[in-house]
Amino acid sequence: MTKFNPKNKDVNYLTYSDTLGPAMEITDEEDATNYLKEYVWFLHEHSPKKEIDELLQIARKNLGYFAGYYDTETRLRVERLFNCEHPVFGKASEGVPSPKEAFEAGFKMGKK
Numbered sequence: 674m675t676k677f678n679p680k681n682k683d684v685n686y687l688t689y690s691d692t693l694g695p696a697m698e699i700t701d702e703e704d705a706t707n708y709l710k711e712y713v714w715f716l717h718e719h720s721p722k723k724e725i726d727e728l729l730q731i732a733r734k735n736l737g738y739f740a741g742y743y744d745t746e747t748r749l750r751v752e753r754l755f756n757c758e759h760p761v762f763g764k765a766s767e768g769v770p771s772p773k774e775a776f777e778a779g780f781k782m783g784k785k
Contacts, residue, residue: 689735701754712736735766737759761782
């Protein structure tokens with residue numbers, strides 16, 4: 674099973690790559706479920722006033738966003754295993770933006 678924060682890094686030194694990178698390698702549904710539970714628990718430890726459902730949404734948005742930095746095959750797998758999607762571009766199965774479209778979407782978000 675893939676362990677969340679396998680190097681047991683202090684939260685002050687934990688990067689998105691440390692927390693989300695291992696999830697990009699997961700190929701098994703049970704492994705993904707366990708990883709997501711550990712990730713949500715981690716978020717809960719650092720945001721105890723937030724409801725678990727809200728933390729689950731945050732975790733899924735983070736996973737979907739981070740998967741956007743990977744190839745389409747990885748993104749499709751991550752979206753399926755973690756039931757997530759990219760918060761700006763949506764599901765990869767419904768289309769992947771061109772570089773120009775991605776730039777324009779980022780520019781538009783930056784203006785908000």
